[in-house]
Amino acid sequence: MSFRPPKDLDEQARQARAKLTAHRDMATWGEKLVPLAAFRQAAARKGLKLAQGDRESAVLAYTAGLDDPTPVEGPYSRIAVFGGIYSNHLALLELLEDAARRGAEAVYCLGDLGAFGPNPEKVRPLMAQGQVLSIQGNYEESLASGREDCNCGYTDPRDNHFAEISYRYTERNCSPEFKAWMGTLPRRRRVRVGERELLLVHGSPRRINEFLFHSTAPVPFLEVLLDQSRCDGLLATHTGLHWHRRLPSGRDVVNVGVIGRPANDGRTNVWYAMIEAREEELGVELVPLAYDHLGLAAEMRSEKLPEEFVETVLTGWWTTCLEILPARERAVSRF
Amino acid sequence: MSLAEITPLSAPRVELKSLDTLWFQVGGTVCNLACTHCFVSCSPTNHTHEMLSLAEVRRYLEEAARLGVREYYFTGGEPFLNPEMEAILAATLEVGPATVLTNGLLLDPGRCARLKALADASDYSLDFRVSLDGWDEASNDPIRGAGTFEKILAGIRNLHAAGLNPVITVTEVCEGAAGDEGKERFFALLRSLGIERPRLKILPVFRIGAEAGRSGAYESWQRLREGEVPDGALDHLQCSSCRMVTDQGVWVCPILVNEPEAKMGETLADTLGDFPLEHPACWTCHVYGVSCRT
């Protein structure tokens, strides 16, 4: 392929440059050149100029809490919360044992049961045995509604290529009953831990596939998000990377991470969160979880899943879906 | 019946769903280049919008924090012509993640090292987008100016050497850039600079500003009309979640800063209402699903 300049490029370029250097004391108003003062005066007349009191009410209306009829579960003093199983039944098994050992009264899953890993149906009996209370992730939403893709929100063709492989595999290997059951899961839950009411979502309270990364979920944003969501704490997943932020208001935001694949840090363990009621504050512990990752890798190979995925399980580094990472998370990534 | 009621061409109005992305026209319309496709017609002599000062940016950052803004973008003109640019980034990175759109010409090694230090000192991401309009001199320089290809590559190299990995932004003025083969050519170019994990964003062209002279302005049918846009489609437009601050107030979006009509108010609180999508550029946004975010 070669670059084909428009035929009259030279003439156009000459004219454009002549116009652009003709800006002294002139302004561009749409396609026209006008005296600078004319533009400035027009701009000064446009737009609203609310009185101070009205500005204050506009901000208050914008940040006001929204009604949410979701019933409140609990209260509990200790719960385990995890996200993104990605068909990793070996990690799920380990998690259920670990959570029981640590005295969790309830176990919550924030969605994305399938993708990436092998034999999605193996997750189902474990969820039932462990009495796991789940919400839908974008994966369940897509599978249950018969969508053509997983709605992961990727734009890079390579990421999409691999997302498609895993979606098709999971799609093929899930029974219609399992898919239908996924569709019955709620979109969000509200759970009381001690005195605090926590909102459990997949991506964010606003969108099932919104990414809450540590470096792009700033404190002022989270404060307003929690005001609008009327909760004392927010638990989410979807990014695959775990973190915890205690806000100046004393509320907590936790990305519980995923148990389906490691956290792109060169370590093979996965992560989940233990949340407990304490006197002064919410107890938040992000828990590293080791599991039979060699067994998972072997099973993935026998299912002929991409070697790129197996590599992630074996090395702890992501090889796909890197495009979604913000600059800071990307900088510490190997690929 | 008033004229407004019988006109069949009334534009749909887009509501602000949430103010997630706040843009700053931090370099004004002043640029050290005068690209033929620049949709804000920036040039060394264009003072339609002046640069923003640190004090002005701070005032908006305070208001933005109250409204829970998620991320900040800086553009111009060329942001690094602004003598306070690094201080502005430092102030911004205290409250949220920042992305700078630059032409890459002012990225000397010293500045890149300072930017890397700013990035490391913050909890939040600092990201860069460098514009390039071709994979060699012959394709890039007619658009961005003689000798710019080499200078842009030098800027990209300096960022990379400092440990910063910019997104390279290419507009569709570069023919074939959006295809897989075109993308691969850019990836190959970046890898040849030693960038192992190249990042690329392809943007469609807005036929406004200097670009209107280059490729011809919009046709009259290229307008959005009430009722022709499906429900929910407006939620994907960036103006449903962004605003743009210039030295003259707050505009609806980064695209229409040269239209006084698109100015919405003086403070962010003035601009939380809806906006009529009357401009033909809105047609491009809708049809091509444009977002100026990374």
Ligand code: SF4
């Ligand atoms: S496209 Fe960017 S670099 Fe080129 S003139 Fe416009 S602002 Fe300057």
Ligand code: SF4
């Ligand atoms: S140009 Fe695009 S972003 Fe700006 S108001 Fe129109 S549709 Fe919205």
